[in-house]
Amino acid sequence: MSLSREDLIDSYRQMRTIRRFEERLVDLVTAGKLAGFLHLYAGQEAVAVGVCQHLDDRDIVNSNHRGHGHCIAKGVDVHGMMAELFGKSTGTCKGKGGSMHIADLERGMLGANGIVGAGIPLTAGAALTAQIKRTGGVAIGFFGDGATNEGAFHEALNMAAIWKLPAVFVCENNLYGEATPMEFVTPITDLANRAASYNMPGVIADGMNFFDVYAKSGEAIDRARRGDGPTLIECKTYRYMGHYVGDPLTYRRKEEAEEWRQNRDCLETFETEALEMGLIESDDLRQIDSDVEALLESAVVAAEAAPYPNPEDLLTDVYVSE
Amino acid sequence: MSLSREDLIDSYRQMRTIRRFEERLVDLVTAGKLAGFLHLYAGQEAVAVGVCQHLDDRDIVNSNHRGHGHCIAKGVDVHGMMAELFGKSTGTCKGKGGSMHIADLERGMLGANGIVGAGIPLTAGAALTAQIKRTGGVAIGFFGDGATNEGAFHEALNMAAIWKLPAVFVCENNLYGEATPMEFVTPITDLANRAASYNMPGVIADGMNFFDVYAKSGEAIDRARRGDGPTLIECKTYRYMGHYVGDPLTYRRKEEAEEWRQNRDCLETFETEALEMGLIESDDLRQIDSDVEALLESAVVAAEAAPYPNPEDLLTDVYVSE
Amino acid sequence: MSRKLSFAAAINEALFIAMEADPDVIVMGEDVAGGGGRAEQGIEDAWGGIMGVTRGLIKAFGPERVRDTPISETAILGAAVGAAATGLRPVAELMFMDFIGVSLDPLLNQAAKLRYMFGGKVRVPLTVRTSMGAGARAAAQHSQTLYGMTSSIPGLKTVCPSNPADAKGLLLASIRDDNPVIFCEQKTLMFMQGEVPEGDYEIPLGKAATVREGSDVSLIGVGRTVHTAVEAAIALEADGISAEVIDLRSLSPMDEEAILATLEKTGRLVVIDEATPRCGIASDVAALCVDRGFDFLNAPVKRVTAPHTPVPFSPVLEDIFLPTPERVIRAVRELL
Amino acid sequence: MSRKLSFAAAINEALFIAMEADPDVIVMGEDVAGGGGRAEQGIEDAWGGIMGVTRGLIKAFGPERVRDTPISETAILGAAVGAAATGLRPVAELMFMDFIGVSLDPLLNQAAKLRYMFGGKVRVPLTVRTSMGAGARAAAQHSQTLYGMTSSIPGLKTVCPSNPADAKGLLLASIRDDNPVIFCEQKTLMFMQGEVPEGDYEIPLGKAATVREGSDVSLIGVGRTVHTAVEAAIALEADGISAEVIDLRSLSPMDEEAILATLEKTGRLVVIDEATPRCGIASDVAALCVDRGFDFLNAPVKRVTAPHTPVPFSPVLEDIFLPTPERVIRAVRELL
Numbered sequence A, B: 001m002s003l004s005r006e007d008l009i010d011s012y013r014q015m016r017t018i019r020r021f022e023e024r025l026v027d028l029v030t031a032g033k034l035a036g037f038l039h040l041y042a043g044q045e046a047v048a049v050g051v052c053q054h055l056d057d058r059d060i061v062n063s064n065h066r067g068h069g070h071c072i073a074k075g076v077d078v079h080g081m082m083a084e085l086f087g088k089s090t091g092t093c094k095g096k097g098g099s100m101h102i103a104d105l106e107r108g109m110l111g112a113n114g115i116v117g118a119g120i121p122l123t124a125g126a127a128l129t130a131q132i133k134r135t136g137g138v139a140i141g142f143f144g145d146g147a148t149n150e151g152a153f154h155e156a157l158n159m160a161a162i163w164k165l166p167a168v169f170v171c172e173n174n175l176y177g178e179a180t181p182m183e184f185v186t187p188i189t190d191l192a193n194r195a196a197s198y199n200m201p202g203v204i205a206d207g208m209n210f211f212d213v214y215a216k217s218g219e220a221i222d223r224a225r226r227g228d229g230p231t232l233i234e235c236k237t238y239r240y241m242g243h244y245v246g247d248p249l250t251y252r253r254k255e256e257a258e259e260w261r262q263n264r265d266c267l268e269t270f271e272t273e274a275l276e277m278g279l280i281e282s283d284d285l286r287q288i289d290s291d292v293e294a295l296l297e298s299a300v301v302a303a304e305a306a307p308y309p310n311p312e313d314l315l316t317d318v319y320v321s322e
Numbered sequence C, D: 001m002s003r004k005l006s007f008a009a010a011i012n013e014a015l016f017i018a019m020e021a022d023p024d025v026i027v028m029g030e031d032v033a034g035g036g037g038r039a040e041q042g043i044e045d046a047w048g049g050i051m052g053v054t055r056g057l058i059k060a061f062g063p064e065r066v067r068d069t070p071i072s073e074t075a076i077l078g079a080a081v082g083a084a085a086t087g088l089r090p091v092a093e094l095m096f097m098d099f100i101g102v103s104l105d106p107l108l109n110q111a112a113k114l115r116y117m118f119g120g121k122v123r124v125p126l127t128v129r130t131s132m133g134a135g136a137r138a139a140a141q142h143s144q145t146l147y148g149m150t151s152s153i154p155g156l157k158t159v160c161p162s163n164p165a166d167a168k169g170l171l172l173a174s175i176r177d178d179n180p181v182i183f184c185e186q187k188t189l190m191f192m193q194g195e196v197p198e199g200d201y202e203i204p205l206g207k208a209a210t211v212r213e214g215s216d217v218s219l220i221g222v223g224r225t226v227h228t229a230v231e232a233a234i235a236l237e238a239d240g241i242s243a244e245v246i247d248l249r250s251l252s253p254m255d256e257e258a259i260l261a262t263l264e265k266t267g268r269l270v271v272i273d274e275a276t277p278r279c280g281i282a283s284d285v286a287a288l289c290v291d292r293g294f295d296f297l298n299a300p301v302k303r304v305t306a307p308h309t310p311v312p313f314s315p316v317l318e319d320i321f322l323p324t325p326e327r328v329i330r331a332v333r334e335l336l
């Protein structure tokens, strides 16, 4: 699976878009323009983009509360996402879902999910559809280290394994679940080892490195497409910002975050390695940077200008054909 | 942990009592004298008795839907149990609980449980009490192979491990969950390996051999009492009868059950090995056999003669101090 | 053309028809086949579900569409939701409704909410079949009536048939409904026989049925208590009291017009529900009467329900836990 | 002696008092300390719960009695039940009530039923603190009002305070009650200030409070909607309509006598509940009125609740999802 110039351009654009999308949200909240529970993905971009580079519209992605990155990586429209966060009728979900529930099935995005671990059985279900309807698609479930302590993780991985479902379970181990460090609640350090309980391959990837995530998830996705069953991939990563916008971050040392940013930032690693490959130049990347700024600026402007839902919308979309 | 003559006598009496208790129930149902969902323990006696021989009243046992054996092994009164199955006011639970809910906290029996896997977190909770109140006790949870696919199993073992709770989790792997063979729903054969997900020791014992269960559970219980944390013990065993009384047993070959009975029956293995040890003679055992018959006969007679609860009892025991 | 079938056989027939008609319909649950897959040993369909309701499906439609699952209710219902949202039409079995305790999230926070949260951009055509109710000596954790809980959740529909013909038609309608539907099967009714039309037919969700016409008092029942109400009505008739009996059939949506119509006709109403009394269907019916039906009321609205207790094991207690015709008759007398 | 405290601070004070007074009281939940245990890094009590309600407890009582748990609600509540049944008096936190979806079994089938199933031979002195309700822009899975669900379960008690003083007294009573109690904290009230008595006091479970005397109509509220009712009452007074406002405080057991007493006094009743309309507290109140309160009724009983929908994210929709004083006033006008 060698990466073309287009792949690299596209991957960088997405990672950059995610990073700046999240940073814009912080500004908007600070400016008092946004409400809601916002869990930002900044720092983990290489995971969502490294995995989703392998996917097309047959494939389904299911996400968790920290879902902006997965949505962007799977191709959900940034204008729609921004409008959704503003609760506007032009939002991806007409403003009814909000940050934790952005979904777009036309893009194969089965939704962020506010219930930790709850998306994992849904991922198995999407894979079941692919298997029975022979769509050739795979289902990817993204979740955190903390989610692996939920019963849903255990039940869904066991079911996926016994049925050889075309699924890949991507655990983003960012070392914390809210304010609680993983070592206080999980007696093992490599969550990939939990795959052994299901006789499933467990793989560890450097979640700060796009190329490593791309390579390892590629193998797992091929395996799933071949009908050889699911894989658990643990991506070691780190969230740069608080658990949610407003988190005092009193539970971890400033230096800890700084170290990750300085030495392992996924955008910088990508730039260095990508330039070395000689397929792209830094001008290409700077061009993308400004394209991204323009895109986000227009998204914010459009979202602010967009209309709110109508009162009648409160009562619609509860049932099909009310 | 060498076994005295008294230990051997006591262990045999309990195993024999369990076996005959269950066989009597089949007769009673056939005679149309008993109703309810009855899940019989015959075949698995070595597990309950091998483990509970190490316990005293400080220690708590939590059980599942197949709980008669655990109750008897933990010292619950057989008269009370039999009356409970008849729904009589003299039953262990005044006739309100029935087979799946026999409990007696004075004996440290925290109850059978009709919800598969649900007892496992309760076991962790009992161990938490022992740890915080420094009772010196341990908590034992008995559950089946099928229960290890419930989320509750995963969550409770993880919590017990991270908190080093004084608990021992005993999985009785009898190869089936209702009519479904384990290999259809569980991708691994040795469930003890699931302990690795929690950095917990996982041990396999021959669930048909009292002495093996006794030795291995003894180590785990000592470990728990020392404060070194929980252990998962998988006991390979087999249920002789149907999943419940009335099960057509259409899902397994007659010969399969026959083989287990012929070659691995826990009572026969016990007798052979115990006699070899030279501490007891077969007369001792035959004496126990007839004592057990007498005990069960009197239990049935008393249960049949006992009064039903009064209508007022329907409304009591919902809340403390109604 | 119709013939006598048991409640269980009627459901089984509906499943066959639905799976025949639509390849997207799959059946999944614990022991829905039972040893399903040991074909080489001639063991393919050992149980066909605890009540034999799914028997024969795996032979007819194969192990890909008829799946014995692990004992993992959260994964069963969660996967069914994910499958429904992506193109299948699953019929998942929750063996006993009491097990909603270990599998509520896929219903409460997923199936019921996806469409709304996604701005109407998804359908969740899921049916959950589940065995509920007291009377089988199954004790506190296998006898609950929890359809009030599922009815309380916006985004779900809940139905509870009282006879084989309705069971077949309501199940076919539930499976084809594009919304998640909880299909409740009262376990003591499963072997009841009744006339069941042949072939493919649906009974619309949300419509109650008048089981018996009457003019003095209205008796509203659900599932098993429809029969309790009819028994009471027959006894009352002997005393010259004419009772109308309504079978709600659907609990969400609930047929408010049918309830108001019978109340207008009789001015007196008793609702009989085997669920416990708090926050349930009986309260909803009474609340409807004292709101939109206020002008029709000639007497209090009485609720004959189970007491606010768990279900006791002892047969003598379980028999008085359930609503009896005698209690219904007593309630009616208080109104006249 | 009393002083102004926030709702959150009042709960925090109650927890301190309860843990001081009884060594068997423990607190467990996700991030109840937050990084609790990194004492060596000076990080012991980083969060003290999402709303800071448990802040300071770990410093005062240590990590053995104040436990940050894994994200495992079934294990949290299940272990709390097991601990309660064997001698501890746990206060477990379910961070958001919506998460009952992943942890219903320990409440529905264990805590609520153990005593009955065991023939009265066990006590389960468990308190579950949980944050509930809409208004915080938290969307469909973090905003639900599910106390109707817990109230429907025999064996559980459910309370929902509307002000800081009640929160403190009801929590102390809940912790000391020998039954499992679900303690609901409406999230938008957490920073509300109010006079709170100092020291140790309990407010009995099962007793409603009259917040405001009136003679023309009774307004029944719970938690946040008590304030909605009071706002409406003030506006109505300006128009010469005298509204009595009752704060239910306890939902199970529910103070039926207080409801009947105010109905007898006014003959007209509106119940305001931020929960969705089906199978909830509002229906129970209305059903009580049309049964035991029938002779007092001069008008229909109106229910002002949220609509039968999930909670929408968009602020403009969430604001109309919640009951407003205007809707209460409109309902009252229909009755006069």
Ligand SMILES: Cc1ncc(C[n+]2csc(CCOP(=O)(O)OP(=O)(O)O)c2C)c(N)n1
Residues within 6 Å of the ligand: A065, A066, A114, A115, A116, A117, A143, A144, A145, A146, A147, A148, A174, A176, A177, A178, A243, D030, D071, D073, D095, D099, D102
């Ligand atoms: C069932 C459930 N429990 C608890 C929460 C509250 N909560 C939201 S995010 C979170 C931490 C999740 O940690 P992790 O899975 O590691 O994901 P991360 O936030 O680190 O990306 C918690 C506890 C929830 N939303 N759902």
Ligand SMILES: Cc1ncc(C[n+]2csc(CCOP(=O)(O)OP(=O)(O)O)c2C)c(N)n1
Residues within 6 Å of the ligand: B065, B066, B114, B115, B116, B117, B143, B144, B145, B146, B147, B148, B174, B176, B177, B178, B243, C030, C071, C073, C095, C099, C102
């Ligand atoms: C949560 C839940 N799911 C399903 C059931 C129905 N059920 C009762 S026993 C049983 C099989 C349990 O298998 P296992 O754990 O291996 O125990 P065994 O019966 O073999 O002793 C099932 C599925 C239940 N009681 N509870």
Ligand SMILES: [Mg+2]
Residues within 6 Å of the ligand: A144, A145, A146, A172, A173, A174, A175, A176, A177, A178
């Ligand atoms: Mg994390």
Ligand SMILES: [Mg+2]
Residues within 6 Å of the ligand: B144, B145, B146, B172, B173, B174, B175, B176, B177, B178
């Ligand atoms: Mg088994």
